[in-house]
Amino acid sequence: MAKSSTQQFGSPDTNLKLDKLTDYLDRFTTALQFQPSREKAFRKIYFDAFAGNGGIDIVGDSMPLFDVYESTSFIKGSARRALELKVPFDEYIFVEKDKTRAKELQVMVNSEYSSLASRVKVINGDANKVLQDFCRSHDWHAKHSRQSRAVVFLDPFGNNVVWDTIKSVAQTKAIDLWYLFPAGLGVNRQVGNDGKIHYTHEASIDALFGGADWRELARQQTGQLSFDSIPTPAFEKLSTPKIMTEFMIKCMKPIFGGGVLTDWLPLGGKGRHDYSLLFAWANPSPKAKLAAKLAAAVLKRKR
Numbered sequence: 001m002a003k004s005s006t007q008q009f010g011s012p013d014t015n016l017k018l019d020k021l022t023d024y025l026d027r028f029t030t031a032l033q034f035q036p037s038r039e040k041a042f043r044k045i046y047f048d049a050f051a052g053n054g055g056i057d058i059v060g061d062s063m064p065l066f067d068v069y070e071s072t073s074f075i076k077g078s079a080r081r082a083l084e085l086k087v088p089f090d091e092y093i094f095v096e097k098d099k100t101r102a103k104e105l106q107v108m109v110n111s112e113y114s115s116l117a118s119r120v121k122v123i124n125g126d127a128n129k130v131l132q133d134f135c136r137s138h139d140w141h142a143k144h145s146r147q148s149r150a151v152v153f154l155d156p157f158g159n160n161v162v163w164d165t166i167k168s169v170a171q172t173k174a175i176d177l178w179y180l181f182p183a184g185l186g187v188n189r190q191v192g193n194d195g196k197i198h199y200t201h202e203a204s205i206d207a208l209f210g211g212a213d214w215r216e217l218a219r220q221q222t223g224q225l226s227f228d229s230i231p232t233p234a235f236e237k238l239s240t241p242k243i244m245t246e247f248m249i250k251c252m253k254p255i256f257g258g259g260v261l262t263d264w265l266p267l268g269g270k271g272r273h274d275y276s277l278l279f280a281w282a283n284p285s286p287k288a289k290l291a292a293k294l295a296a297a298v299l300k301r302k303r
C-alpha cells in the first residue's frame with residue numbers, strides 16, 4: 001500500500017470507529033446476498049461524504065517531549081476499507097472538499113482498486129451540497145427498474161453537517177446512516193461552565209440541530225447579574241456530550257420514522273468523549289429492520 005501525504009488526525013478510537021463501519025458494511029453487503037430476490041436485486045450504493053484520501057496517520061496517545069517524537073501509525077481510511085469488502089457495493093461515491101486529498105483518492109482508486117474503478121465516483125465538493133443533491137435526484141424507489149439502497153457515512157472533523165442534510169437522507173427512505181456526531185468537540189466544549197456559548201460556534205450548532213432548542217438543555221438560568229444597571233441573565237452549564245447526543249437522537253427519530261438506534265458509541269482521544277457514533281436506518285418496515293439488527297450487533301461487539 002503506497003503511503004501518500006496522508007491526513008494526520010485522530011486517536012486509537014479512529015481505528016475503532018472505522019472497524020465498526022467496516023464490520024457493518026461487510027455484514028450489510030453479505031446479508032443482502034442472501035435475501036429474497038427483490039432485495040438481492042437492490043442497487044447497493046456506498047456514499048462516503050467526508051472521504052479523505054484513503055489513509056490516516058494516527059497520532060499516538062503518548063505525551064511526547066517534542067511533537068517531532070509523537071508516535072504515529074498509518075491506518076486504512078474509510079474509502080479504502082469500503083473498497084476492500086468481500087462483497088463489494090455496486091456503486092461508490094466519495095466526496096472530499098480538499099482538492100489535493102480528492103486527487104490522491106482518485107489516484108489510489110485507479111492504481112490500487114482498478115477492478116472497481118468503473119463503479120467509483122470521486123467528487124471534489126462540499127458534503128452537504130453533494131449529498132443533498134444526490135438524495136433528491138436519485139430514483140430510489142423506481143417502479144419499473146432496479147431500486148436502490150445506500151449506506152451513507154458522515155465522518156466530519158467538527159460541526160460540518162447541517163440538519164437539512166440529515167433530513168434529505170431520511171426523506172429517501174432508502175438510506176442507512178452512520179453519523180459521527182461531534183457531541184463533545186463540536187457542541188459540549190463550546191458551552192462554558194458559566195453557560196456562555198462560544199459566539200463563533202453558536203450558529204454552527206444551531207445548523208447541526210436545525211434549530212436553537214438545544215440551548216435549553218445546554219444551560220439553565222440561575223439568576224440575574226447587573227452590569228451598569230443593565231440586567232444580564234446568569235447561567236450554569238447543564239450540557240454534557242451524553243445529553244447532547246441523546247438530544248440529537250431525539251431530533252432524528254421523527255424524521256427517520258423512529259429508525260434511530262438508542263445504542264451509540266462514545267469516541268475520542270485520551271479518554272475524552274469527543275464524538276458519538278450514531279446509526280439511523282431507512283424506513284423502519286420489518287425488512288428494513290435487518291439493517292438495525294446488523295448495526296446493533298456491530299455496536300455491541302466488544303472493541
Ligand SMILES: C[S@@+](CC[C@H](N)C(=O)[O-])C[C@H]1O[C@@H](n2cnc3c(N)ncnc32)[C@H](O)[C@@H]1O
Pocket residue numbers: 007018049050051052053054055056076077078079095096097098101125126127128155156157160
Ligand atoms: C475526519 S476526516 C475523514 C476521514 C475519512 N473518513 C477516513 O476514514 O479516511 C474529514 C475529511 O473531510 C474533509 N472535509 C471537511 N469538510 C468537508 C466538507 N464540507 N465536505 C467534504 N469534505 C470535507 C476533510 O478534508 C477531511 O479529509
